Amino acid sequence: MLNNVYIIGAGETKFGELWDKSLRNLAVEAGLKAIENAGIYSRDIDAIYGANGLAGTINEQENIGALIADFSGLSMEGIPALRVEASTASGAAAVREAYLSIKSGEYDLVVVGGVEKMTDIHGSGILEKMSSILDREWEAFFGATPAAMAALIARKYMNDFNVEKEALSMFSVNDHLNASKNPDAQYRNKLTVEQAMDSIPVADPLNMMDCSPVSDGAAAIVLASENFVKKNKKEGVKILSSAVAEDYLSVGSRESIYTLKSTRLAAEKAFKKAGIKRDDISFMEVHDSFSIYGLLELEDLGFAEKGKAKNLVYDDIKLNGRLPVNPSGGLKAKGDPYGAVGIGQVVDAYKQLMEKAGERQIKDARYALLHNMAGTGASSVVHILGE
Amino acid sequence: MTELSRIWRETEYRYNLIGFKCNNCGESYFPPRDICPHCHRESIGKMEKVKFSGNGEILSYTTVHDAPPAFKRQVPYLLALVKLDEGPVITAQIVDCDPDDVNIGRKVHMAFRKIREDGTNGVIEYGYKFKLD
Numbered sequence: 001m002l003n004n005v006y007i008i009g010a011g012e013t014k015f016g017e018l019w020d021k022s023l024r025n026l027a028v029e030a031g032l033k034a035i036e037n038a039g040i041y042s043r044d045i046d047a048i049y050g051a052n053g054l055a056g057t058i059n060e061q062e063n064i065g066a067l068i069a070d071f072s073g074l075s076m077e078g079i080p081a082l083r084v085e086a087s088t089a090s091g092a093a094a095v096r097e098a099y100l101s102i103k104s105g106e107y108d109l110v111v112v113g114g115v116e117k118m119t120d121i122h123g124s125g126i127l128e129k130m131s132s133i134l135d136r137e138w139e140a141f142f143g144a145t146p147a148a149m150a151a152l153i154a155r156k157y158m159n160d161f162n163v164e165k166e167a168l169s170m171f172s173v174n175d176h177l178n179a180s181k182n183p184d185a186q187y188r189n190k191l192t193v194e195q196a197m198d199s200i201p202v203a204d205p206l207n208m209m210d211c212s213p214v215s216d217g218a219a220a221i222v223l224a225s226e227n228f229v230k231k232n233k234k235e236g237v238k239i240l241s242s243a244v245a246e247d248y249l250s251v252g253s254r255e256s257i258y259t260l261k262s263t264r265l266a267a268e269k270a271f272k273k274a275g276i277k278r279d280d281i282s283f284m285e286v287h288d289s290f291s292i293y294g295l296l297e298l299e300d301l302g303f304a305e306k307g308k309a310k311n312l313v314y315d316d317i318k319l320n321g322r323l324p325v326n327p328s329g330g331l332k333a334k335g336d337p338y339g340a341v342g343i344g345q346v347v348d349a350y351k352q353l354m355e356k357a358g359e360r361q362i363k364d365a366r367y368a369l370l371h372n373m374a375g376t377g378a379s380s381v382v383h384i385l386g387e
Numbered sequence: 388m389t390e391l392s393r394i395w396r397e398t399e400y401r402y403n404l405i406g407f408k409c410n411n412c413g414e415s416y417f418p419p420r421d422i423c424p425h426c427h428r429e430s431i432g433k434m435e436k437v438k439f440s441g442n443g444e445i446l447s448y449t450t451v452h453d454a455p456p457a458f459k460r461q462v463p464y465l466l467a468l469v470k471l472d473e474g475p476v477i478t479a480q481i482v483d484c485d486p487d488d489v490n491i492g493r494k495v496h497m498a499f500r501k502i503r504e505d506g507t508n509g510v511i512e513y514g515y516k517f518k519l520d
Contacts (some may be wrong), residue, residue: 124456128456137418138418141502142462142479144466144468147453151449152478155449203450205449206449218434241394252468252475253476
């Protein structure tokens with residue numbers, strides 16, 4: 001039995017340092033926006049999947065599924081609500097679980113929400129928590145941070161392929177330019193390449209403008225079966241394919257430190273299942289928590305040969321370029337609330353494909369590729385949307 | 388505060404750079420792992436502890452300027468991926484050197500050092516770092 005899955009509604013909070021909003025405030029706000037956007041009622045919802053990366057360590061709150069359902073006012077209905085955790089790829093992982101639940105025929109209408117409340121911890125303490133996306137005992141224990149691991153990858157990559165720092169900075173410049181047109185983005189300031197290159201060092205060769213910020217935020221979407229869409233005369237965007245793949249947890253264990261094998265495998269599967277070619281993709285959202293990953297992802301998603309992404313970052317990836325990348329502003333400028341990122345990507349792609357992206361609308365956008373990654377590349381989730 | 392047992396159970400590996408070798412395919416691993424990712428079930432019962440020489444070379448390196456509280460006093464510090472002569476690539480600090488002397492390909496050897504302090508009253512944790520040859 002084939003049961004196509006459609007996105008019929010989407011909503012998100014602003015991403016940023018949202019001091020007046022709690023973990024639950026954010027989750028509920030995004031969820032309600034998505035439900036309202038979809039024009040559905042709580043009685044129609046078969047299940048809720050909540051994505052979250054680090055609430056247990058940051059906010060000392062587990063039981064996220066129940067929390068979301070309860071404060072969305074759904075505790076009386078007994079609707080199943082589970083949390084999906086896949087580190088920084090929790091968002092897309094939850095989308096995939098929800099997709100599978102409809103694909104299987106079990107459910108017709110599922111709400112998927114992602115939330116992260118990261119500014120509840122003061123100062124450098126958050127870096128300790130964020131480092132739990134690495135191998136705690138054998139990377140973070142010895143002084144590694146997410147930025148340091150990205151920097152180790154960047155140094156070797158730049159050395160082996162003769163890539164200048166400017167190519168990395170261009171990725172951030174593009175993110176900021178796009179985010180300037182996105183009202184939900186954390187940073188809406190435009191960035192010059194000089195500003196990007198001269199920002200303070202974090203883990204060289206990466207500096208502050210190569211690194212995504214610490215963010216609060218939530219995003220939610222409503223997924224529906226083809227039956228539900230037809231019966232209720234809904235409009236939506238089809239999920240053409242969903243794929244996930246894994247690699248070693250630690251960077252040092254991998255076959256090549258600058259090859260995101262999980263991304264490569266997930267992309268291959270996603271394209272095969274979607275039945276479209278790379279040339280068909282109208283735009284992409286990629287997981288550029290650090291600028292270096294943006295370049296590696298262009299390569300490992302199959303849009304450039306290894307070491308050649310530098311040829312795409314000056315023109316092709318622009319909003320009006322051959323292959324627009326991160327029209328939302330990406331992780332660098334839209335923001336990086338871990339568990340919300342992958343769903344925020346869907347929210348933005350949904351707007352693009354419904355031609356409701358306003359100032360940043362890509363003309364004739366038909367197919368979107370979304371890439372959400374865990375840790376330094378341990379897991380990658382790829383979705384292709386369209387039609 | 389980390390419980391002492393969490394640190395203690397890894398000391399053998401962290402103090403002596405002991406990893407595992409798969410006696411089915413001969414591949415060596417660090418950090419320690421119970422199953423060989425190449426041989427899968429064929430490696431069950433054939434993973435044997437092995438002490439590495441501590442010699443290797445720098446595969447990549449970075450100077451860390453932004454660190455968690457336990458490493459604040461060490462900032463800026465050099466972190467590297469070190470490829471051991473026996474094969475495994477491990478994440479560790481490079482110490483006792485002028486940062487300008489550090490390069491990709493530079494030969495290094497292991498040194499036993501203090502890694503971090505768990506707050507002002509917690510345990511002091513030790514393990515491997517690397518020095519330039």
